[in-house]
Ligand SMILES: Nc1nc2c(ncn2[C@@H]2O[C@H](COP(=O)(O)OP(=O)(O)OP(=O)(O)O)[C@@H](O)[C@H]2O)c(=O)[nH]1
């Protein structure tokens with residue numbers, strides 16, 4: 015154990031200079047014992063190393079199959095959200111001895127529950143939301159006698175990962191519908207009145223005829239349906255709760271790119287109905303009716319993760335990405351010595367704060383970060399941009415990572431060629447995507463659309479947009495891969511013949527940075543401000559701690 019710790023310290027200090035300009039390989043590498051948690055000498059036979067691997071007891075980095083856990087991942091989902099309906103108002107009269115006909119005292123209905131949304135750190139996938147499918151806030155309770163108001167419906171809070179974009183697919187707003195219907199009715203009445211000025215009294219009365227609105231009025235218990243015909247109902251315009259003014263402007267587009275301390279209102283519940291005391295008038299001092307609660311809105315929303323993780327591990331199959339993720343995080347992703355062990359992205363969190371108040375890595379001029387996330391993305395093969403291998407699906411995931419960490423296997427051949435092939439695939443994918451015209455033509459505003467402080471009916475022409483259901487929303491806009499910060503993680507450097515290859519890789523990256531070589535993406539304006547290569551032996555967790563330090567500088 016002591017030898018192990020010493021060799022680890024030696025290796026870390028050797029590779030602390032991980033800059034590309036560090037062109038001379040350290041001589042002390044060969045001093046480290048082959049495969050005893052250090053670099054191998056080139057003379058060491060591969061068979062003996064394989065045997066050493068096989069004989070190793072299972073550990074977090076060399077796990078047995080029981081140590082695998084499936085990371086359920088979902089980066090896009092659709093949910094239908096129902097705000098709660100308002101409870102009905104109550105028809106009731108005071109009943110007391112010596113007061114034969116007491117005044118009306120029906121309570122108001124409770125307002126329906128509202129739906130809120132909050133982006134929180136620590137969540138990495140939308141799978142829970144995808145599983146629930148339909149989200150409902152509860153209905154407000156009906157009012158009761160003795161002026162007892164109904165209980166409000168319960169609110170629902172939707173928590174999503176930071177980096178989620180919420181877009182509206184469709185909506186049904188009963189209050190807006192009712193307002194539209196009334197406006198139409200008024201217009202028709204006006205037109206009819208204009209055209210039939212000379213008509214007789216009967217026809218004019220026909221125009222004043224109100225259809226019976228069972229959905230807007232509640233009669234006293236035990237009333238006959240025919241009472242609807244004999245009752246004269248006053249005007250009952252649709253109402254909203256006051257908090258509806260805090261709803262986001264329609265159609266909804268929220269880019270939740272920051273952690274939110276407080277939730278934001280998505281859909282306010284329907285207003286509760288009014289009890290019979292509200293309908294007292296000179297003509298009708300004892301109204302035997304109360305208004306029903308307003309219906310809650312229905313929203314069909316699409317949630318999409320725009321930011322999958324802070325860092326995305328991009329590499330060929332079997333390069334050692336999952337082992338690297340395990341060595342940096344508590345992830346229990348599957349590891350196997352064959353291609354395509356990983357079939358879905360796995361996200362791990364690197365905690366850089368020991369929760370003792372001070373981040374372990376201090377950042378200049380930046381707010382301290384406590385943690386960052388790393389995504390282990392399935393392996394990329396030649397022709398991935400043509401949907402080969404696991405195809406375009408996970409090239410999409412790479413687009414959603416903030417920093418790209420190219421994982422090259424030093425034992426597998428020329429790392430420079432491997433890196434170029436990886437970049438080539440990303441470049442071709444970008445070309446194809448741009449040709450498809452999906453990136454910049456979406457017309458989406460990528461900024462966070464703060465909720466407008468106005469009621470929906472004051473939001474102008476938004477209704478036109480609402481009434482056109484969009485089955486397929488346009489693709490989101492992402493920054494181009496070549497503009498993102500990137501670095502290279504050269505893995506398996508405990509295996510033979512890796513030292514020379516690492517040296518060649520460093521020289522190549524040095525050349526790219528100095529402009530001697532073309533940027534591997536093929537774009538002249540590709541990011542190349544201090545490209546680093548970090549040699550690691552992920553299986554031995556050696557030198558991997560350089561990665562968080564570098565990431566904190568790049569974030
Ligand atoms: N010697 C050595 N072997 C390693 C190292 N890192 C990973 N391996 C081995 O390489 C093999 C593949 O590792 P994975 O982590 O599953 O590779 P991957 O890139 O996730 O592969 P896919 O999921 O198929 O894309 C496993 O047998 C690991 O034990 C390392 O640093 N040194």
Ligand SMILES: [Mg+2]
Nearest residue numbers: 335336355356
């Ligand atoms: Mg893997």
